[in-house]
Amino acid sequence: MxxxxxxxxxxxxxxxAMEVFVPAYLNALGTFLAGYVPPERLVPELLRATAAMDANDGTGPTNEEAFAAAFYPALGWERALLEPHIRRFYAEEFPKLRSLTxxxxxxxxxxxxxxxxxxxxxxxxxxxxxxxxxxxxxxxxxxxxxxxxxxxxxxxxxxxxxxxxxxxxxxxxxxxxxxxxxxxxxxxxxxxxxxxxxxxxxxxxxxxxxxxxxxxxxxxxxxxxxxxxxxxxxx
Ligand SMILES: [Mg+2]
Incomplete structure (x- = not known):
């Protein structure tokens, strides 16, 4: 039943459509954070950390922690300093992607x-x-x-x-x-x-x-x- x-x-x-949404998302995030990390550095590290998170198989930490462990050290940023700007991205810029859906x-x-x-x-x-x-x-x-x-x-x-x-x-x-x-x-x-x-x-x-x-x-x-x-x- x-x-x-x-x-x-x-x-x-x-x-x-992911082939439209994902590039638009990466572009928006890269632009938003450009004052902190150059987009040409941010985007590859984001993709690499996402791949590390995607490898998380249930035996490790949360996906968020798997991502963070791969992402912030590679950028040379303290998580506590960069993460608030990423939160601001989701509050201010992410909503604009709605028109693609x-x-x-x-x-x-x-x-x-x-x-x-x-x-x-x-x-x-x-x-x-x-x-x-x-x-x-x-x-x-x-x-x-x-x-x-x-x-x-x-x-x-x-x-x-x-x-x-x-x-x-x-x-x-x-x-x-x-x-x-x-x-x-x-x-x-x-x-x-x-x-x-x-x-x-x-x-x-x-x-x-x-x-x-x-x-x-x-x-x-x-x-x-x-x-x-x-x-x-x-x-
Ligand atoms: Mg689906």
């Missing part, structure tokens, strides 16, 4: 339906960003954390693995106190959202065109299609 709904964010609840049609209806059914709802977005960046994107998607009492939103402050490790979904199951068979994961990325969850025994819905070919055939794929198609199917 379905007890918990796990929802990816980018490409699932929020239409957000669009809420997925049906996102709000689906989330509202799930809460109406008494399901636990978790936002299972790759936790490589701080809470503020994830909560802002949830708002852009029309499903803000102020509107819906999510059981869990995975952020870099709280999680100990990225989506490429089974530990990420195991940590979610632990926090929700759910068995895999009680959960449905909805996401657009086959390798991050569908494959690892179905391997653990969750069922999954793949956000993809109805005719898009599946890279493999997992046991517990509920189906594939848009968020609207999923909503039609489960309500």
């Amino acid at each position: 379905l007890k918990a709904l796990l929802l990816d964010l980018d490409g699932t609840l929020l239409e957000n 669009r809420p997925a049609p049906e996102a709000r209806a689906l989330v509202g339906w799930a809460f109406g059914r008494g399901l636990q709802v978790a936002i299972a977005t790759n936790p490589l960003f701080p809470c503020t960046a994830i909560e802002q994107r949830l708002q852009w998607a029309g499903v803000g954390a102020d509107d819906f009492p999510y059981a869990l939103v995975t952020t870099y402050e709280t999680m100990h693995a990225s989506k490429q490790h089974p530990a990420y979904y195991i940590e979610i199951l632990g926090r929700l106190e759910r068995e895999p068979g009680e959960c449905l994961m909805v996401g657009d990325d086959w390798g991050w959202d569908v494959l690892p969850t179905t391997r653990l025994g969750l069922s999954a819905w793949w956000i993809a065109g109805p005719g898009e070919e599946r890279p493999s055939e997992p046991a517990s794929l509920l189906g594939q299609g848009s968020l609207a198609a999923l909503w039609d199917r489960i309500r």
